[in-house]
Amino acid sequence: MADANNGRIEIEGVTKRFLTPSGDVFTAIKDVSFTVEPGQFCAVVGPTGCGKSTTLGMVSGLDKPSEGTVKVGGKVVDGITDGVSFMFQADALLPWKTVLANVALGPIFKGASKAEAQARARDWLRRVGLAGFEDRYPHQLSGGMRKRVAMAAALINEPKILMMDEPFGALDVQTKAIMSNELLGLWEQSRPAVLFITHDLDEAVALADKVVVMTSSPGTVKAVYDIDLPRPRGSVQEIRFEPRFLELQHQIWDTLREEVERAYARTAGGPTEEGKAA
Amino acid sequence: MSTASTSTTTTPVDAAAAGREQSAVAQAAKRAVLRRRAAIWAGRIGFAVLVLGGWEVGARTNVIDPFFFGQPSGVWSALVNLFQNGTEFGSVYENIWVTMQEALFGFGIGAVAGVIVGVTLGQSRFLADVFGPYIKIVNAIPRIVLGSIFIVAFGIGTLPKILLAAVLVFFIVFFNAFQGVREVDRNILANAKVLGASRLQVTKHVIVPSALTWIIASLHSAFGFAIVGALVGEVLGAQQGLGLIIKNAQNNFDPNTVFAAMLIISVLVLVAEWVIEKLEHYLLSWRPAAPSEASNAI
Numbered sequence: 285m286a287d288a289n290n291g292r293i294e295i296e297g298v299t300k301r302f303l304t305p306s307g308d309v310f311t312a313i314k315d316v317s318f319t320v321e322p323g324q325f326c327a328v329v330g331p332t333g334c335g336k337s338t339t340l341g342m343v344s345g346l347d348k349p350s351e352g353t354v355k356v357g358g359k360v361v362d363g364i365t366d367g368v369s370f371m372f373q374a375d376a377l378l379p380w381k382t383v384l385a386n387v388a389l390g391p392i393f394k395g396a397s398k399a400e401a402q403a404r405a406r407d408w409l410r411r412v413g414l415a416g417f418e419d420r421y422p423h424q425l426s427g428g429m430r431k432r433v434a435m436a437a438a439l440i441n442e443p444k445i446l447m448m449d450e451p452f453g454a455l456d457v458q459t460k461a462i463m464s465n466e467l468l469g470l471w472e473q474s475r476p477a478v479l480f481i482t483h484d485l486d487e488a489v490a491l492a493d494k495v496v497v498m499t500s501s502p503g504t505v506k507a508v509y510d511i512d513l514p515r516p517r518g519s520v521q522e523i524r525f526e527p528r529f530l531e532l533q534h535q536i537w538d539t540l541r542e543e544v545e546r547a548y549a550r551t552a553g554g555p556t557e558e559g560k561a562a
Numbered sequence: 563m564s565t566a567s568t569s570t571t572t573t574p575v576d577a578a579a580a581g582r583e584q585s586a587v588a589q590a591a592k593r594a595v596l597r598r599r600a601a602i603w604a605g606r607i608g609f610a611v612l613v614l615g616g617w618e619v620g621a622r623t624n625v626i627d628p629f630f631f632g633q634p635s636g637v638w639s640a641l642v643n644l645f646q647n648g649t650e651f652g653s654v655y656e657n658i659w660v661t662m663q664e665a666l667f668g669f670g671i672g673a674v675a676g677v678i679v680g681v682t683l684g685q686s687r688f689l690a691d692v693f694g695p696y697i698k699i700v701n702a703i704p705r706i707v708l709g710s711i712f713i714v715a716f717g718i719g720t721l722p723k724i725l726l727a728a729v730l731v732f733f734i735v736f737f738n739a740f741q742g743v744r745e746v747d748r749n750i751l752a753n754a755k756v757l758g759a760s761r762l763q764v765t766k767h768v769i770v771p772s773a774l775t776w777i778i779a780s781l782h783s784a785f786g787f788a789i790v791g792a793l794v795g796e797v798l799g800a801q802q803g804l805g806l807i808i809k810n811a812q813n814n815f816d817p818n819t820v821f822a823a824m825l826i827i828s829v830l831v832l833v834a835e836w837v838i839e840k841l842e843h844y845l846l847s848w849r850p851a852a853p854s855e856a857s858n859a860i
């Protein structure tokens with residue numbers, strides 16, 4: 285029972301194929317295997333279109349693998365995985381609900397009373413620094429504030445796994461740095477396992493315990509790096525100048541660059557490359 | 563920080579001058595807005611005078627035959643006559659009430675059914691695929707003809723009019739609700755599911771509110787169709803109602819009363835539109851103000 289409640293993610297030999305509208309079979313990811321330990325912060329980097337979002341979808345249970353298995357807490361994922369939360373690049377806030385009502389959704393879906401859900405939502409809004417904004421609608425907030433709301437909404441159910449799909453991809457550099465620091469602060473408090481997708485290698489190294497590098501399409505795991513920078517990490521802007529950070533960053537970039545260039549050549553080089561790859 | 567504050571410091575004299583200048587600009591802008599509004603109203607009234615006056619003059623000089631096409635002064639006296647002397651089928655208020663009742667019931671039934679069926683089919687690919695062709699077929703037939711069947715089946719009471727109005731309303735609301743459900747943001751949907759929402763909760767918190775923009779947009783035109791359904795039903799066979807007044811006036815070669823009844827109906831529709839607009843404002847109050855409203859707020 286204790287085992288079933290932890291957030292260990294085991295992805296074993298997962299392949300995902302899609303049927304394209306023209307009727308062809310398209311392999312998005314191929315034979316992907318890696319493990320995220322409970323409480324571990326794992327970043328996944330790879331060129332666009334390599335199947336990072338697809339991988340997340342199968343961990344959350346929104347999608348099923350064509351081959352292989354995904355296990356969470358030792359149990360094969362079937363249907364929506366219990367105890368996960370999601371954060372997307374695009375806002376997933378309900379524009380017709382106030383900030384408070386948006387954050388309160390998690391507990392309400394879990395069966396909490398409205399009063400209790402709102403009390404907890406208020407508490408979480410305070411934790412992300414948005415006390416006083418409870419009655420605003422999402423469109424009345426800045427991009428960074430909306431991200432904080434999304435963060436509170438994702439963490440309020442105290443998930444054992446937090447999945448983030450390029451959550452800060454649409455933010456400007458300064459806001460992104462601030463949000464990254466806040467994420468680390470909140471994560472230290474409850475320590476869910478994190479599966480964090482990004483195409484920003486600096487962000488991955490600064491935040492994660494482990495970085496998984498994926499190849500260009502069809503995505504496979506090219507390499508896995510352990511990030512041994514001590515925690516708490518402190519400011520993500522400052523850690524970038526530490527020698528160990530630079531060393532790791534260079535090392536991973538050497539692996540990643542090849543894939544990014546290949547993916548770029550494929551989109552820039554037109555359909556002939558695509559044909560060869562298929 | 564300190565440099566910023568010194569550069570924005572102004573002496574009190576400067577500030578007062580800037581304030582005067584700003585209020586002068588604001589006043590000029592306000593005058594321009596007022597002038598524009600006056601010009602719009604002058605144009606509107608001028609247009610009405612031109613059309614009604616032209617019609618009246620045309621009728622008096624026999625360019626337009628008033629026997630067939632009526633004339634504004636005649637429409638006015640027909641209107642006064644309707645309200646003062648009533649009709650053969652009771653007072654005009656009774657007749658308005660009958661038509662309104664039929665339209666309102668038809669509107670309510672059609673809208674509720676349209677939302678329920680639209681939301682259900684919108685969420686189920688299977689049901690949508692099964693019923694899709696039938697809905698297309700039923701939508702392709704001229705539904706107004708159903709009025710004849712309803713009269714034959716249910717007599718000349720209010721029921722067949724309500725049914726006809728409901729059928730007309732149903733299809734408009736149904737297609738919009740269906741489309742609205744299909745347009746729900748996928749990220750939002752995925753997020754709600756991952757947070758543990760049940761099917762019912764997804765429908766209540768995500769799908770229906772999201773489709774509401776579409777549904778409400780359809781209600782505007784739907785009420786017009788409810789009135790059309792009620793009127794056509796009354797023209798086909800009734801004991802009371804504005805449609806019957808129109809049909810009777812037609813049989814008496816009295817175009818002025820037809821126009822008078824039309825006028826009453828358009829006022830009813832405008833009132834209903836106004837109520838729906840209020841409802842829309844209330845239900846969709848979360849939406850950001852439209853650019854025009856926002857600039858008016860300055």
Ligand SMILES: Nc1ncnc2c1ncn2[C@@H]1O[C@H](COP(=O)(O)OP(=O)(O)O)[C@@H](O)[C@H]1O
Nearest residue numbers: 302303304312331332333334335336337338339
């Ligand atoms: N439902 C789908 N049907 C067909 N192809 C898909 C579908 N979802 C994703 N893909 C394809 O799979 C590949 C990987 O997509 P994705 O996981 O979104 O990549 P990433 O998140 O790494 O940018 C892309 O080439 C994409 O076009």
Ligand SMILES: [Mg+2]
Nearest residue numbers: 336337338449
């Ligand atoms: Mg993606």
